[in-house]
Amino acid sequence: MSNKEKILCVLYDDPIDGHPTSYARNSIPKLDQYPDGQSMPSPKNIDFTPGELLGSISGELGLRKFIENAGHELIVTSDKDSKDSVFDQHLSDASIVISQPFWPAYLTKDRIDKSPNLKLAITAGIGSDHVDLQSAIENNLTVCEVTYCNSISVAEHAVMQILALVRNYIPQYKWVVSGGWNISDSVSRSYDIEGMDVGVVAAGRIGTAVLKRMKPFDVNLHYTDRHRLPESIENDLNLTYHKDVDSLVQNCDVVSIHCPLHPETEHLFNDTLISKMRKGSYIVNTARGKICDKDAITRALESGQLAGYAGDVWFPQPAPNDHTWRTAPNHALTPHTSGTSLSAQARYAAGVREILECWFENRPIREEYLIVQSGSLAGTGAHSYSAGNTTEGSDQASKFKS
Numbered sequence: 001m002s003n004k005e006k007i008l009c010v011l012y013d014d015p016i017d018g019h020p021t022s023y024a025r026n027s028i029p030k031l032d033q034y035p036d037g038q039s040m041p042s043p044k045n046i047d048f049t050p051g052e053l054l055g056s057i058s059g060e061l062g063l064r065k066f067i068e069n070a071g072h073e074l075i076v077t078s079d080k081d082s083k084d085s086v087f088d089q090h091l092s093d094a095s096i097v098i099s100q101p102f103w104p105a106y107l108t109k110d111r112i113d114k115s116p117n118l119k120l121a122i123t124a125g126i127g128s129d130h131v132d133l134q135s136a137i138e139n140n141l142t143v144c145e146v147t148y149c150n151s152i153s154v155a156e157h158a159v160m161q162i163l164a165l166v167r168n169y170i171p172q173y174k175w176v177v178s179g180g181w182n183i184s185d186s187v188s189r190s191y192d193i194e195g196m197d198v199g200v201v202a203a204g205r206i207g208t209a210v211l212k213r214m215k216p217f218d219v220n221l222h223y224t225d226r227h228r229l230p231e232s233i234e235n236d237l238n239l240t241y242h243k244d245v246d247s248l249v250q251n252c253d254v255v256s257i258h259c260p261l262h263p264e265t266e267h268l269f270n271d272t273l274i275s276k277m278r279k280g281s282y283i284v285n286t287a288r289g290k291i292c293d294k295d296a297i298t299r300a301l302e303s304g305q306l307a308g309y310a311g312d313v314w315f316p317q318p319a320p321n322d323h324t325w326r327t328a329p330n331h332a333l334t335p336h337t338s339g340t341s342l343s344a345q346a347r348y349a350a351g352v353r354e355i356l357e358c359w360f361e362n363r364p365i366r367e368e369y370l371i372v373q374s375g376s377l378a379g380t381g382a383h384s385y386s387a388g389n390t391t392e393g394s395d396q397a398s399k400f401k402s
Helices: 064-069 086-091 109-113 133-138 153-168 167-177 184-187 205-217 232-237 245-250 271-273 296-302 341-360 379-384 392-401
Strands: 006-010 073-077 096-099 120-124 142-145 197-201 221-226 239-241 254-257 281-285 306-311 331-332 370-374
Touching: 006 086, 006 153, 073 086, 096 341, 109 133, 133 142, 133 296, 133 370, 142 205, 142 379, 153 205, 153 254, 153 281, 153 306, 153 331, 167 184, 167 296, 197 205, 197 245, 205 221, 205 232, 221 245, 232 239, 245 331, 271 296, 296 306, 370 379
Parallel strands: 006 073, 006 096, 096 120, 120 142, 197 221, 197 254, 221 239, 254 281, 281 306, 306 331
Antiparallel strands: 142 370
16 A cells, blocks of 8 residues: 555543553563464554553554554544544545544444545454444445454453442442441342352353353353354353353343344343343443443333343443433443453554554455455454444434533
């Protein structure tokens, strides 16, 4: 790619008190490979220090020096949803868009149709449902993501939230902060997880990592997935397989959601499915917010059908200030942060650089990074996604006011 390209990068805002000049830790562990043996991102070079804040606008994913030295233009913004946003102003002549799932630049059909130069959409992370994949296929837009870069990060977050819900951690913390010592109030919804039935919806990299991390808690483990795990893994973790999600939810106390969002999983957890769960069950959703019907979740929390709901994914993102989950009872939600720890940022920033190096040098992009290529689902996309669109309603993100 010898011609000058405009790269449009959408990242979340810097911290309220400015981009950090120092950090809680001086370094992060260096990992040699992912748990399944897949190699870490392997760019020729990086222009950042691992462990720094790279995912905000001042961090720029450590890309500016590399992109400008290669003769290209880099535009970085967090303004993506407002009328006449910076994102929309530059999209019409951008050839590459980079976006994170945590602060997604929604590439809808309308935006893709208005972007004749757009050839590549990179997800700095995993999960490319903010792109209308059907339109990407029809417009020969290559879509890729940094597969596995933050899978363990998300799994750790899910386990944390499972324990926070069952042990009723958030209210107990609030009593301490408010100066109280209200033991009865603190423990009136607190249980041991030992002996409970814990299930995951989809046992890919993240779901399997959650199962492995939950095993030492002496729980009964369940899963459902359209691709059944090898018998050796099922035996090692003593897993119970369910052929569909209906069977799984009826037999679990805790359900952790890890399937990708595509038309078949949109609003999977609705009133009907939730009504089949054991009364007082818990749901943790670190997959995608739109997999759950937001009003059905709120109703279930209010009625007591669900004892708790947690996760870090919403729809749209950022969530409008009046999103019903913000004020629902017995939740332990966070903003979408599970996959953007400082550790994860170092991996997906390196992965984005690797993808760009391949693109600029006309080298093949790793198969495992591909979602859409040459007018069809490809690589990880062919294994995990289905063609279609799940971006409808994303315009509601403009209602968020910081």
